[in-house]
Every structure is written in C-alpha cells, then in structure tokens.
Amino acid sequence: xxxxxxxxxxxxxxxxxxxxxxxxxxxxxxxxxxxxxxxxxxxxxxxxxxxxxxxxxxxxxxxxxxxxxxxxxxxxxxxxxxxxxxxxxxxxxxxxxxxxxxxxxxxxxxxxxxxxxxxxxxxxxxxxxxxxxxxxxxxxxxxxxxxxxxxxxxxxxxxxxxxxxxxxxxxxxxxxxxxxxxxxxxxxxxxxxxxxxxxxxxxxxxxxxxxxxxxxxxxxxxxxxxxxxxxxxxxxxxxxxxxxxxxxxxxxxxxxxxxxxxxxxxxxxxxxxxxxxxxxxxxxxxxxxxxxxxxxxxxxxxxxxxxxxxxxxxxxxxxxxxxxxxxxxxxxxxxxxxxxxxxxxxxxxxxxxxxxxxxxxxxxxxxxxxxxxxxxxxxxxxxxxxxxxxxxxxxxxxxxxxxxx
Amino acid sequence: xxxxxxxxxxxxxxxxxxxxxxxxxxxxxxxxxxxxxxxxxxxxxxxxxxxxxxxxxxxxxxxxxxxxxxxxxxxxxxxxxxxxxxxxxxxxxxxxxxxxxxxxxxxxxxxxxxxxxxxxxxxxxxxxxxxxxxxxxxxxxxxxxxxxxxxxxxxxxxxxxxx
Ligand code: HEC
Ligand code: HEC
Ligand code: HEC
Ligand code: HEC
Numbered sequence: 398x399x400x401x402x403x404x405x406x407x408x409x410x411x412x413x414x415x416x417x418x419x420x421x422x423x424x425x426x427x428x429x430x431x432x433x434x435x436x437x438x439x440x441x442x443x444x445x446x447x448x449x450x451x452x453x454x455x456x457x458x459x460x461x462x463x464x465x466x467x468x469x470x471x472x473x474x475x476x477x478x479x480x481x482x483x484x485x486x487x488x489x490x491x492x493x494x495x496x497x498x499x500x501x502x503x504x505x506x507x508x509x510x511x512x513x514x515x516x517x518x519x520x521x522x523x524x525x526x527x528x529x530x531x532x533x534x535x536x537x538x539x540x541x542x543x544x545x546x547x548x549x550x551x552x553x554x555x556x557x558x559x560x561x562x563x564x565x566x567x568x569x570x571x572x573x574x575x576x577x578x579x580x581x582x583x584x585x586x587x588x589x590x591x592x593x594x595x596x597x598x599x600x601x602x603x604x605x606x607x608x609x610x611x612x613x614x615x616x617x618x619x620x621x622x623x624x625x626x627x628x629x630x631x632x633x634x635x636x637x638x639x640x641x642x643x644x645x646x647x648x649x650x651x652x653x654x655x656x657x658x659x660x661x662x663x664x665x666x667x668x669x670x671x672x673x674x675x676x677x678x679x680x681x682x683x684x685x686x687x688x689x690x691x692x693x694x695x696x697x698x699x700x701x702x703x704x705x706x707x708x709x710x711x712x713x714x715x716x717x718x719x720x721x722x723x724x725x726x727x728x729x730x731x732x733x734x735x736x737x738x739x740x741x742x743x744x745x746x747x748x749x750x751x752x753x754x755x756x757x758x759x760x761x762x763x764x765x766x767x768x769x770x771x772x773x774x775x776x777x778x779x780x781x782x783x784x785x786x787x788x789x790x791x792x793x794x795x796x797x798x799x800x801x802x
Numbered sequence: 803x804x805x806x807x808x809x810x811x812x813x814x815x816x817x818x819x820x821x822x823x824x825x826x827x828x829x830x831x832x833x834x835x836x837x838x839x840x841x842x843x844x845x846x847x848x849x850x851x852x853x854x855x856x857x858x859x860x861x862x863x864x865x866x867x868x869x870x871x872x873x874x875x876x877x878x879x880x881x882x883x884x885x886x887x888x889x890x891x892x893x894x895x896x897x898x899x900x901x902x903x904x905x906x907x908x909x910x911x912x913x914x915x916x917x918x919x920x921x922x923x924x925x926x927x928x929x930x931x932x933x934x935x936x937x938x939x940x941x942x943x944x945x946x947x948x949x950x951x952x953x954x955x956x957x958x959x960x961x962x963x964x965x
Contacts, residue, residue, distance in 0.1 A: 486831050539809060548805075
C-alpha cells in the first residue's frame with residue numbers, strides 16, 4: 398500500500414497505528430458516560446421532567462458499555478491477552494488501570510442500578526411469564542420475590558446511593574479516556590491537561606443527544622406521543638452543556654494559539670489542510686456551531702411543538718456527528734503529522750479488514766441490537782409498566798404509574 | 803425484617819462467589835514464579851537461558867575464517883558482525899562439515915541497510931538501489947567483506963550517491 402506522504406516523516410510514522418476503531422472507542426465510552434449522567438440527573442437532582450428517559454438512558458448506557466471494549470480487542474493482535482491486565486495488573490499502565498475503572502463502572506454501578514430499578518418488573522414478570530422467559534426472569538430475581546413496600550424502599554435508597562457514586566464513576570470512566578490521550582507527552586496534539594475535561598463534557602453532550610434521539614425514535618416506533626416537556630428539558634441541558642463544552646474547546650484552542658510552542662506551525666498547517674474538512678467544517682461548523690445555534694433559537698423564540706421537535710432531531714443528529722468528528726480529529730489528527738514537525742502523512746481507511754470501515758459500522762450497529770434485546774427483556778417505557786400479578790403488593794414509585802392506581 | 807433485604811443478601815452472595823471465583827482463577831492461572839524478580843514470570847529467565855544458542859559470535863567465526871576477517875578489516879564493514887549478514891550460524895560453527903551456511907541474495911541483503919532514506923543520518927552510505935545497480939546483485943561490483951571499489955570501473959553508475 399502506497400501512502401501519500403508530504404514533507405518529511407520518520408519511517409514509523411508513515412502508517413497510522415491507531416485506526417478508525419480507536420476513534421470508536423472514545424466515541425462509544427462517551428455515549429455511555431453521557432447517557433448515564435442524563436439518567437442520574439433525574440435520580441439525584443430530581444429533574445422530574447426527564448423521567449421518561451431515565452430507564453432508556455440506563456439501558457442505552459449498558460448496551461454501549463458492553464460494546465466499548467470491542468474496538469480495542471479487535472485492535473489487539475492477541476485479544477485474549479487483554480484479560481491478563483485483570484490477573485497481573487501493572488500499576489504504572491494507564492490502560493491496565495482503565496480495565497478496573499471499566500469493570501467497576503459496569504459491575505458496581507450500571508448493572509446494580511439497573512437491577513435495583515427493574516427488580517419489581519423482574520419479579521412480576523417471573524410470576525406472569527412462562528417457560529424459558531420465566532426461567533430467565535427467575536434467574537434475574539436471584540430467587541427472591543419479595544417486593545414488599547419496605548424492600549422496594551430499601552432498593553430506592555440503595556439505588557440513589559449507587560447513582561451518587563455513579564456520577565463520579567461515569568466522570569472517571571470517560572475522563573480516563575481523555576487522560577490516556579492527554580498524558581501522551583510525546584504528542585503535542587494530545588498532550589494537554591485539559592483533555593480529560595474536554596472529553597467529559599463532549600461525552601455528556603453526545604450521550605444526552607443520543608438518548609434524546611433514541612427517545613424520539615422509540616416513542617415514534619411505539620406509536621406514542623412524545624412528552625414535549627421532557628424533550629424541552631433535555632434539549633435545554635444539551636444546550637447548556639454544549640456551551641460549556643464548546644467554550645472549553647475554544648479555550649484550549651486559544652491557549653494553543655497564544656502559546657504557539659514549537660509544534661504550533663505544524664499543527665496549524667495540518668488544521669488548515671488535512672483536517673480542514675473534518676475539523677473546521679464538520680466538527681466546528683456543522684457539528685457544534687449549527688446545533689448550538691439551533692438549540693439556542695428554541696430557547697429564545699417561541700416555536701410550535703412540531704417545529705421544536707424537528708429542530709431537536711436535527712440538532713441531535715448534528716451533535717452526534719460533530720462529537721464523532723471530534724474523536725476522529727483527536728485520534729487520527731494526532732497521527733497525521735511528523736514528530737519532526739516537517740511532514741504529514743495520510744490515513745487510508747481499509748474496508749473489509751479487521752480494523753476497516755465495515756468492522757466499524759458493525760460495531761456501531763451492535764449496541765442497538767443489544768439495546769433492542771434489553772428493551773424486550775426489561776421494557777423501560779414509563780407508560781407500559783408490567784401487569785400486576787395476582788397478589789402483587791403495592792408498588793413503590795411513579796416509574797410504573799400503571800400499577801399505582 | 804430479614805425478608806426485606808433478602809434479595810440484597812443474595813446479591814451480595816453472588817458477588818462474593820464471583821470474587822472468590824476470580825481469586826481462585828487468578829491463583830490457578832497466574833504462574834507460580836510471577837513477580838519473583840519483577841513484573842514478569844521469574845521462571846522465564848531460566849527458560850530463555852536454556853534455549854539453544856543460535857548466534858556463535860564474531861570471535862568464533864574468526865577462529866576458522868581468518869582470511870575473511872582480514873579482508874573485512876580493510877573496509878568500513880569492519881563494524882559489522884559476520885552474523886549480521888550471514889544470519890545465526892552457531893550450528894555451522896559447531897559442525898562446519900555438515901551444516902553449510904545458506905547463500906545470500908545481496909540485492910536484498912545490502913539494500914536492507916543501504917537503501918536511501920531521508921530519515922537516516924547523512925554520514926550513512928546510502929544509494930537508491932533501483933538507480934544505482936539497476937537490479938544487478940550488489941556483489942557483481944562490490945566485494946561484500948570489503949565493499950569499497952578502489953579501481954574506477956568502466957560502468958560507473960551515473961546516479962551514484964557520492965557527495
Ligand atoms: C570450526 C571452524 C569454523 C567456524 C568456527 C566457522 N566456520 Fe564457516 N566454514 C568452515 C568450513 C570448514 C567451511 C567450508 C569451507 C568450504 O567448503 O570452502 C565454512 C564455510 C563457511 C561459509 C561459506 C559457505 C560457502 O557457501 O562457501 C560461510 C558463509 C561461513 N562458513 C560463515 C561462517 C560464520 C559466519 C561463522 C561464525 C558464526 C563461521 N562460519 C564459523 C569452518 C568454520
Ligand atoms: C556485509 C555483510 C557481510 C558480512 C558482515 C560478512 N559477510 Fe561473509 N559474505 C557476505 C556475502 C554477501 C557473501 C557472498 C554470498 C554468499 O556466499 O552467500 C559472503 C561470503 C562469505 C564466505 C564465502 C567465501 C567468500 O569469501 O566469498 C565466507 C566464508 C564468509 N562470507 C565468511 C564471513 C565471516 C567469517 C564474516 C565475519 C568475519 C563475514 N563473512 C562477514 C556478506 C557478509
Ligand atoms: C547490517 C547492515 C549492513 C549490511 C547488510 C551491509 N552494509 Fe554496507 N555498510 C554498513 C555500514 C554501517 C557501513 C558504514 C560503516 C561506517 O560508518 O564506517 C557500510 C558501508 C558500506 C559501503 C561504503 C564503504 C566505504 O568505504 O565507503 C559500501 C560500498 C557498502 N557498505 C556496501 C555494501 C554492500 C555491497 C552490501 C551487501 C553485500 C552491504 N554493504 C551490506 C552496513 C551494512
Ligand atoms: C555496476 C556496479 C555496481 C553495482 C551492481 C552496485 N554498485 Fe554500489 N557502487 C558502485 C560504485 C562504482 C560505487 C562508487 C565507488 C565506491 O564508493 O566504492 C558504489 C558505491 C556504493 C555505495 C557507497 C555510497 C556512498 O555514499 O559512500 C554504496 C552504499 C553502494 N554502492 C551500495 C550498493 C548496493 C546496496 C548495491 C546492490 C543493490 C550496489 N551498490 C550495487 C558500483 C556498483
């Protein structure tokens with residue numbers, strides 16, 4: 398394969414080591430962290446309006462979290478060895494420690510919170526379904542079908558506690574991804590202490606946008622009405638957090654421009670040439686300024702419901718595209734220039750290879766397949782609570798309003 | 803009272819079982835000697851030491867091939883070890899009669915070190931082999947052990963990279 402090189406590259410820089418799969422990895426973990434933080438808004442800060450998306454956000458976070466390590470595994474020549482970081486972890490390895498952050502977040506936060514939250518539904522389903530499904534639900538109840546008011550109250554308290562722990566954990570999970578890039582001091586495009594913070598905020602932006610879109614699409618698919626109050630609130634949060642994210646990124650840029658260290662001319666040239674489309678056009682103009690303006694308009698103008706919905710959908714899509722472009726520009730952009738600052742290489746994306754475009758597309762579809770299974774198993778819809786089993790005891794909260802009557 | 807937290811107790815039990823399973827698994831699969839000297843399997847050192855030696859080393863070759871050594875001393879390839887070009891030959895050194903070193907293809911071998919590349923230091927002798935030899939084997943003109951060509955040959959390549 399002949400890779401077009403401009404100027405001077407060291408031989409080991411010509412071919413990119415980190416492919417589109419490594420772009421997916423921060424993108425997907427970002428969606429996880431963002432979706433979870435949206436869910437915890439309802440739980441911890443008691444934002445009643447976003448309640449319809451609470452459970453959906455949790456399940457979305459889980460589906461994406463299960464897929465998050467796959468791009469890394471595919472990138473490794475010996476994926477089975479990655480397990481060794483759990484068996485004999487090296488404390489000086491950022492990646493090995495990330496394994497534990499991941500495990501903690503999956504096992505101690507997300508799965509627990511989902512289990513506690515869905516336990517009532519699980520128990521009822523284990524009594525109302527038959528055969529295989531019944532077995533699955535029975536296994537999920539862990540053999541205890543106590544749904545007394547007190548036990549549910551205890552679950553509620555515990556769930557709250559876990560969410561409180563979960564917020565810093567979600568920050569840690571994604572901050573860590575930024576940390577891994579930010580701590581590569583040999584690469585001036587990455588090496589910045591602001592990296593983890595920018596990553597967290599962009600994660601929240603992408604996660605919130607994704608859950609918002611998912612909520613709109615799934616509600617449509619089920620033939621229900623979208624709760625516009627909920628949507629307004631989510632869009633409002635998206636707008637605020639996006640503003641913070643954008644200012645942080647601009648601050649980072651400003652700092653770089655003003656500091657203008659020895660790498661600046663080279664990076665500046667790169668942004669004006671090889672990254673112009675993906676960074677300036679797609680990430681900044683289409684993926685950031687446009688959605689912020691659109692969302693800003695909905696905050697200022699009095700628009701009809703239908704118009705707002707359209708604007709939210711458009712802004713959400715652009716946002717997700719913009720954040721993907723941001724990950725792309727970080728991961729790919731960081732490998733396009735020479736450490737000598739004298740040359741530039743090109744990323745040639747393969748198609749049907751282990752790290753090719755096809756694999757990337759499959760990895761992006763996979764979370765939705767997992768989500769559709771999870772949604773079948775544990776319906777997150779607020780308006781479709783489980784049918785009470787004969788003798789089922791008065792349920793605990795508003796999340797299953799059907800039961801309340 | 804207990805009944806209300808029973809599911810949590812069960813959950814804790816499941817977690818405990820998982821933890822114990824992990825600890826047992828870890829004890830079972832992590833090699834005994836791991837961490838003996840550092841963050842690696844201590845027994846690996848003995849295992850590596852026990853492997854048959856592949857490279858004989860320059861001194862060993864010298865004992866029998868004095869002619870080549872003398873020749874090599876006259877040129878800048880003096881810095882190279884025999885096995886850098888000829889490959890690992892411990893088995894040949896032990897038993898020269900039965901193990902004959904394979905023939906080398908100089909068009910590949912020499913280019914490995916001398917193909918022009920702007921990342922190499924300027925002082926390193928380098929040529930664009932396609933222009934320089936036009937596909938000829940390098941040892942048609944260069945004597946591998948003493949590569950400098952003293953006498954001006956009639957076929958001096960036009961693009962020769964002397965500065
Ligand atoms: C014990 C003496 C001995 C040692 C030590 C020895 N060789 Fe040889 N080598 C020989 C003999 C004998 C021959 C065969 C000479 C012949 O057939 O002309 C030979 C032949 C060769 C040949 C040429 C084969 C050919 O195609 O003509 C090469 C190359 C060679 N040795 C390289 C080495 C290198 C490199 C080493 C050091 C790792 C080495 N030898 C160590 C004895 C030795
Ligand atoms: C720059 C690479 C290079 C180095 C270093 C080198 N050789 Fe060679 N040698 C060759 C090539 C090329 C040939 C000719 C092709 C062949 O015979 O395989 C050769 C041929 C030989 C031969 C065959 C007889 C001859 O003289 O042509 C012997 C013996 C030999 N080398 C021994 C050695 C020994 C001993 C050393 C270390 C003192 C050594 N070589 C170092 C490249 C090298
Ligand atoms: C393992 C790497 C290596 C291989 C293989 C190798 N060389 Fe060299 N060669 C060198 C080095 C290193 C120098 C320069 C040494 C110095 O700096 O003094 C050199 C120097 C030379 C020179 C310059 C000599 C002078 O006096 O100006 C020529 C010509 C040459 N090699 C030709 C060859 C040929 C022909 C071959 C193939 C038979 C070959 N080299 C294989 C490493 C290699
Ligand atoms: C047609 C004869 C011929 C062939 C074939 C040939 N060379 Fe040369 N090469 C020369 C001559 C003549 C010189 C200049 C004299 C000298 O510096 O020794 C030279 C010089 C060199 C130099 C020294 C350049 C410098 O900057 O000091 C290197 C390195 C070299 N050749 C490598 C090779 C390699 C590698 C091959 C095989 C791909 C090869 N040559 C094939 C004739 C040849």
